[in-house]
Amino acid sequence: xxxxxxxxxxxxxxxxxxxxxLDFADLMPEQMxxxxxxxxxxxxxxxxxxxxxxxxxxALFFGRVYCSVICPMGxxxxxxxxxxxxxxxxxxxxxxxxxxxxxxxxxxxxxVVTFFIGFPLVLGLLDPYSAFGRMVVSVFSPxxxxxxxxxxFIFTSFDNYTFYRADASIxxxxxFIIGLVTLxxxxxxxxxxxxxxxxxxxxxxxxxxxxxxxxxxKVRLDHGKCNSCSLCELNCKAFCINSKEQEIDxxxxxxxxxxxxxxxxxxxxxxxAFGKSKNKxxxxxxxxxxxxxxxxTALLSTIAIPATVAGKVTGVEAANKLTxxxxxxxxxxxxxxxxxxxxxxxxSKCPSNILEPAFTEYGLSGIMMPTMRFQHGFCNYDCTxxxxxxxxxxxxxxxxxxxxxxxxxxxxxxxxxxxxxxxETNCGACAEHCPTQAVTMVPYKGALTIPVxxxxxxxxxxxxxxxxxxxxxxxxxxxxxxxxEAEMFEEAEKKEFDFGGFGF
Amino acid sequence: MDxxxxxSAIAVAGFGATITARGAVHVLSQNLGSQNGNPVDLVAVxxxxxxxxxxxxxxxxxxxxxxxxxxxxxxxxxxxxxxKIPELAGNTNPDLIGEIVKQCFDAGANEVVVFxxxxxxxxxxxxxxxxxxxxxxxxAKIVPANQESYFRTVSxxxxxxxxxxxxxxxxxxxxxxxxxxxxxHHGGARLSISMKNHMGIVWDRRFFHSNDLQQCIAxxxxxxxxxxxxxxxxxxxxxxxxxxxxxxxxxxxTKSLFMSQDIVAVDTAAAKFFNQIESMPLxxxxxxxxxxxxxxxxxxxxxxxxxxxxI
Numbered sequence: 001x002x003x004x005x006x007x008x009x010x011x012x013x014x015x016x017x018x019x020x021x022l023d024f025a026d027l028m029p030e031q032m033x034x035x036x037x038x039x040x041x042x043x044x045x046x047x048x049x050x051x052x053x054x055x056x057x058x059a060l061f062f063g064r065v066y067c068s069v070i071c072p073m074g075x076x077x078x079x080x081x082x083x084x085x086x087x088x089x090x091x092x093x094x095x096x097x098x099x100x101x102x103x104x105x106x107x108x109x110x111x112v113v114t115f116f117i118g119f120p121l122v123l124g125l126l127d128p129y130s131a132f133g134r135m136v137v138s139v140f141s142p143x144x145x146x147x148x149x150x151x152x153f154i155f156t157s158f159d160n161y162t163f164y165r166a167d168a169s170i171x172x173x174x175x176f177i178i179g180l181v182t183l184x185x186x187x188x189x190x191x192x193x194x195x196x197x198x199x200x201x202x203x204x205x206x207x208x209x210x211x212x213x214x215x216x217x218k219v220r221l222d223h224g225k226c227n228s229c230s231l232c233e234l235n236c237k238a239f240c241i242n243s244k245e246q247e248i249d250x251x252x253x254x255x256x257x258x259x260x261x262x263x264x265x266x267x268x269x270x271x272x273a274f275g276k277s278k279n280k281x282x283x284x285x286x287x288x289x290x291x292x293x294x295x296x297t298a299l300l301s302t303i304a305i306p307a308t309v310a311g312k313v314t315g316v317e318a319a320n321k322l323t324x325x326x327x328x329x330x331x332x333x334x335x336x337x338x339x340x341x342x343x344x345x346x347x348s349k350c351p352s353n354i355l356e357p358a359f360t361e362y363g364l365s366g367i368m369m370p371t372m373r374f375q376h377g378f379c380n381y382d383c384t385x386x387x388x389x390x391x392x393x394x395x396x397x398x399x400x401x402x403x404x405x406x407x408x409x410x411x412x413x414x415x416x417x418x419x420x421x422x423x424e425t426n427c428g429a430c431a432e433h434c435p436t437q438a439v440t441m442v443p444y445k446g447a448l449t450i451p452v453x454x455x456x457x458x459x460x461x462x463x464x465x466x467x468x469x470x471x472x473x474x475x476x477x478x479x480x481x482x483x484x485e486a487e488m489f490e491e492a493e494k495k496e497f498d499f500g501g502f503g504f
Numbered sequence: 505m506d507x508x509x510x511x512s513a514i515a516v517a518g519f520g521a522t523i524t525a526r527g528a529v530h531v532l533s534q535n536l537g538s539q540n541g542n543p544v545d546l547v548a549v550x551x552x553x554x555x556x557x558x559x560x561x562x563x564x565x566x567x568x569x570x571x572x573x574x575x576x577x578x579x580x581x582x583x584x585x586x587x588k589i590p591e592l593a594g595n596t597n598p599d600l601i602g603e604i605v606k607q608c609f610d611a612g613a614n615e616v617v618v619f620x621x622x623x624x625x626x627x628x629x630x631x632x633x634x635x636x637x638x639x640x641x642x643x644a645k646i647v648p649a650n651q652e653s654y655f656r657t658v659s660x661x662x663x664x665x666x667x668x669x670x671x672x673x674x675x676x677x678x679x680x681x682x683x684x685x686x687x688x689h690h691g692g693a694r695l696s697i698s699m700k701n702h703m704g705i706v707w708d709r710r711f712f713h714s715n716d717l718q719q720c721i722a723x724x725x726x727x728x729x730x731x732x733x734x735x736x737x738x739x740x741x742x743x744x745x746x747x748x749x750x751x752x753x754x755x756x757x758t759k760s761l762f763m764s765q766d767i768v769a770v771d772t773a774a775a776k777f778f779n780q781i782e783s784m785p786l787x788x789x790x791x792x793x794x795x796x797x798x799x800x801x802x803x804x805x806x807x808x809x810x811x812x813x814x815i
Contacts (some may be wrong), residue, residue: 025627113686159615164648325654345682352623380625382587382632426790428692429713433623437745441691443505447788449691469714491753493746495781502548502812504805 002270003257006068014075021348022144024166026385034387036345038070039066039129040204055483060210063218066208067198067254069494071201073128073199074254076135077170077190081237084191094194097239099249104199106205109300111203115342119365127203131182133343134368138179141348142168145432153477167353167376175344175368177359194237199252216272220245220261225267232259232268324481325372325460328379328406329387329395332482333362339394342368346395352377354462355386370395372408374462374477379408381461383437407486409477411438411453411461417474418451430475433463436489439475451475472483543806546764548670548771552815554739555603557761561735562607564811565763571680571732571750574612578606579678581731582646583686583701584620584635586748587628592754595738596686600635600737604682604761605642617674620704623748647674662798663723665715670707675774679732683731683767686772687738689746689754694789695778696747697771698734699789700724711763722794725767730800734770736762742781756781768792768801769808776805 020028036042043051055066069362107126114122124130145168152163170176198205200317210390212218221232223246230243236259240252260268322334323407330336347355347370357472358371374377387398398406415421430451431439438458441449451464452473464474530556546563549557562568572578576611582601588594608616618639630636632738638648648654675681685701692713693700702707702724712720724749738760744753760777764770772792777785786792786803796803 032652082684112617113768144566159645161645161647165651165653167651243682310621351627377625380587380628383625383628423714425716426692426718427713428690429710431691432747435750437750447790463623467710467713489750489753494753495743495756497741497756497758497781499550501780502760502777504548504773504810 001235003261006065006257008254009080010075013070014072014079017072018140019137019395022103022141023095024141024145024348025164026349029301030388033380033391035390036129036343036391039248039316039391040066040071040208041123041129041341042343045341046320046391046393055208058212059208060214061216063212063215063250063253064205064208066145066257067195068256071128071132071204073132073186073202074195076132076198076238077186080187080190081194081269093234094236094239096236096242096244097163099240099252101251104201104209107201108203108206118337120337120339120341120464121365121367123203124368126203127343128147128198128204129340130343131186131339132246133345134175134502135180135183136179137344137348138170139183142170145377153380158176172357172359176367194239195252196239197240199255205254206251212253213250215250217270218250219248219255219257219268219270221248222267225265227265227267229264230261231264232384232489234257235262251449259476271455299310306478323409323410323481324358325479326372326464327355327372327386327391327395328408328459328483329384329398330483331396332480333366334482336369336394337362337366339392340366340369341392341394342370344368344370345391346370349384349385349389350472351385352380354379368371372462376466376468378433378462379460403459405486405488407459407480409458409462409479409483411454411458411460411475412478413439413451413453413462413475415450417470417472418450419474420448424448427469429467430464430470433461433467435461435463436486438489439464456487459486513753526691531755538781542803542808544811545766546762546769546805546810547813548760548762548773548777548810549813549815550758550760552759553760554597554737557739557759557815558600558607558763560605560813560815561761561763563657564788564813565733566608567650571682572608572611572613572768573679574607575614575774576612576616576679577617577677577746578613579674579681579722580608581618581668581675581701581705582618582620582635582684582706582737583688583696583704584626584633585623585704586811587616587624587632588682588749589632591740592749593635593742593753595629595635596684597739598638598813600735600739601635601684602638604735605639605644608682609643609675612640617643617647617678618644619649619672619674620625620651620674621707621709622704641754647672649674649704657771658727660723660727662726663792664719664798665666666711666720667721669711669727670723671727671729672705680732681729683734685734685736686740686742687736687758687778688779689744689782689784690772691746693721693783695771695775695792697736697774698731699771699795701792702727718790719794721791722798722800725795726798731767732765733766734767736770736774738774738777739760741778743778743783764808766801766808768795768803769805770796772803775809 020032111123142186145166149165150153152165155163181336186197228243233241233243238252238254240249326336341352354372356373357368384398384403387395428441431441436457440450442452460477462477468475522533544564547561549561549809571666582596586594605616658671659668683698685698690696690697699721738758741756743756761768762774775789
C-alpha cells in the first residue's frame with residue numbers, strides 16, 4: 001500500500017515536472033513552477049524559508065521521501081530500474097554494501113567550498129534537479145519538438161492549424177553532450193547499481209540522509225520476527241539493509257518501501273521510534289590513515305584547483321572583446337554566477353529562443369549558464385518569462401515596468417560597416433526594431449538616413465543586432481557586467497486629429 | 505493555374521468589370537462598379553468604427569461578392585508585426601479583421617486564413633494584437649509564419665532588384681488574398697502601408713534591407729499573385745517612432761479607412777492623409793514612385809474616381 005502511494009505520487013510529480021520543462025508553447029499554468037521551487041537546491045539558493053523548512057520537516061518526519069517522490073532525478077533512476085528489470089533474465093538481486101560515508105561528505109564539502117569561493121559549477125553539475133533539467137532540455141526537448149512538428153505536419157495537411165512548427169535544433173553540441181552523458185551515466189548506475197548516485201554522489205541525498213537518521217517515521221526491522229532471510233536486502237535498491245546483522249542504514253534509505261512489500265513475515269514496518277533506535281549505527285572503530293589522507297587531499301584540492309582555475313578565468317574574461325549578455329533580472333554576471341545551477345528551465349521557456357547555455361563566455365566557472373544570443377531573435381520588450389520561471393532566484397522576478405528600464409547591455413554602432421554608409425541605400429532595420437528608439441535614423445545624404453544611437457535609453461534587447469542585414473553586424477550589443485538602469489525615453493509630442501479633410 | 509483561376513474569377517466578377525488603362529499606368533487594376541453604376545477606384549471613409557467604415561467602403565466597391573466567390577479559400581494579410589495592444593497602433597485593428605473575415609464567409613468563402621510574418625515573437629503578436637481572437641471568433645484560421653518551411657520560392661520576373669522571394673504558402677495556396685495594412689510611420693521606408701505590408705508575406709526580409717529597401721518593396725508588389733483588395737486601416741495612426749512606436753503619444757486617433765485595388769493609389773492617398781498629421785512629402789516615400797515606374801499602380805489620384813465619405 002505504502003509503495004503504491006509512493007509510486008502514484010512520484011509518477012504525478014515526475015510527469016508534471018518533465019512536461020513543464022518541455023512545454024515550449026507555454027500551455028501549462030504558471031503555478032506549475034512550484035514543482036521546481038520545492039526542489040532542494042533551488043529552495044536553498046532562493047532562500048525560500050517556507051520551502052526549506054518544509055523540506056527539512058518532511059525529512060525529519062518521513063525520512064528521504066524527497067528522494068523517491070519529489071526529486072525528478074530519483075524517479076528517473078527508478079524508471080530505469082524498472083525497465084532494467086524487464087530486460088533481466090534473473091530477478092534483480094541487490095546486496096548490502098557498506099556506506100561510503102567519507103566519500104559522500106567529501107563531495108558535500110567540495111560542493112559547499114567551491115560554491116562559496118565562487119565556483120558554483122560543481123554544485124550545478126551534481127545537483128540532481130539541475131542535472132535532470134539539462135537532460136530534459138538538451139536531450140528530450142529536441143525529440144519532443146520533432147514529435148510536435150510531425151503532428152503539425154499531419155494536422156496542417158488537413159488544414160488544421162492546432163499545432164505549429166518549432167525549432168528542434170540542439171542549442172549547443174556541448175550542452176547536448178553534457179545532457180547525454182548525465183542521462184547515460186546516471187542511467188547506467190540506475191540500471192546496474194540502483195540508487196548509487198543518490199547514496200554516494202548526490203550532495204542533496206547526503207544531507208537529507210543525515211536528517212533522515214533522526215526522522216520520526218522510519219523503515220524498521222522487528223528483530224523478533226526477522227529470520228534474516230535476506231529477501232528485503234535483495235530488493236533494496238539503496239543497498240542499505242544488512243539482513244544478516246538485521247540493520248538498516250537510514251541515511252541511505254530512500255523510503256521506497258520495496259522491502260516492506262517483499263517481507264513474508266511482516267517483520268518490516270514504517271513506524272515511529274519510541275525511545276532510542278535499536279538499530280546500531282555503523283561506526284568505523286579503527287582510525288583509517290588512508291581515509292584521513294583522502295579526506296584532507298580532497299579538501300585541499302577542493303580549494304586549490306578551483307582557485308587557480310578561477311584566477312586564470314578572470315584573465316580570459318577580461319581579454320574577451322565582448323562581455324556576454326546576462327538575462328534581464330539576473331543583475332549581472334556575478335549574481336548569475338552566484339546563484340545559477342544551469343537547470344536550463346529559462347533556456348527552454350524563452351519564447352524568442354535567445355537564451356542559450358554559455359560555453360566559456362562567463363569563464364570556466366560559468367559554463368552552461370544561460371546567456372543571451374541574438375542569432376535567432378531578440379529579447380521581447382514586454383516579456384519577463386525567464387525571470388518568472390527561475391527557481392533559484394538567479395534571475396530575479398521583474399515587472400514589465402522594471403524590465404523596460406533594465407539595461408543588460410548597450411548598443412554599439414560601427415558606421416563604416418553599415419550598408420547606408422557602404423552601399424548608400426536606405427535600410428533602417430535597426431531603428432525599426434528598437435523599442436525605445438535608442439537607435440534612430442537621421443538625415444544622411446539626400447533622402448538617405450543613417451542610424452544614431454543613444455546608449456542612455458538602450459536596454460540591450462538586441463533587436464538592432466538581430467535584424468542588421470550586415471553579416472558582420474554593423475550594430476550590436478555589448479553586455480553590461482552589471483545591469484544598469486536605463487533612462488526612460490522621451491515621449492513624442494501628442495497630437496489630435498481635427499477630422500477636417502482627407503488631404504487629397 | 506492559380507493565377508488563371510484568380511484572373512478569370514475576377515473577370516467574371518462584378519457586372520461592371522472592365523480592364524482599362526487609365527493614363528499610362530493602371531494596367532492591372534480592375535474597376536468594379538459601385539451601387540450607382542459608376543466605377544469607383546478608391547474609397548476613403550472617415551469618422552466611424554473600423555468595422556463600420558469597412559462596411560461602407562466595400563459597399564461602394566460593389567460588395568464583397570465582387571471579390572469573394574462561393575467556395576473560395578481566402579487569405580487575409582494584416583500587419584501583426586509587433587507585440588502591441590490595439591491602442592498602440594502597431595498592428596492592424598482587430599475589429600476590422602473580424603469584419604472582413606465575417607464578410608468573406610457571408611460571401612460564401614469556404615475557408616479564411618490569417619497570418620503575418622511577425623517581427624516580435626509571433627505567438628505574442630497574434631495574441632496581444634487581438635487579431636487572433638477577432639479572426640477566430642469570426643471563423644477564420646490563424647496560420648503561423650515562424651518557420652522557413654512555411655514559405656516557397658517564387659520568381660519575380662518584373663522585379664528590378666528582387667528577382668525571387670520565399671512567399672508564405674497561405675498566399676500561394678489561396679484563391680484570393682486581401683491586403684489589410686495599418687497606416688504607420690516607418691523609420692526606413694518612411695511610411696508603412698499596403699506596399700510595405702508585402703514584407704510580411706516574405707521570409708527573408710534582410711535581403712530587402714541590404715539591397716535598396718524602397719526598390720525591393722516595389723519589386724515584391726509586382727508578384728503575379730496580387731491582393732484583390734487593399735484595405736488601409738487608419739482608425740489609429742502611428743505618427744512617429746514607427747513602425748513599432750514607443751508609447752501611446754505616438755498614436756493619433758484618426759478614424760479613417762482607405763480601400764482600393766490600386767496599391768500605389770491607395771498608399772498615395774494614405775500618405776497624403778498622413779501628411780496632414782506629420783510632414784511626409786511623397787518623394788520621401790520612394791517606394792510609391794518606384795511602384796508607379798513598375799506599372800503596378802498610379803500616384804495620380806486625379807485620374808481616378810475617388811469616393812470620399814464622412815460618417
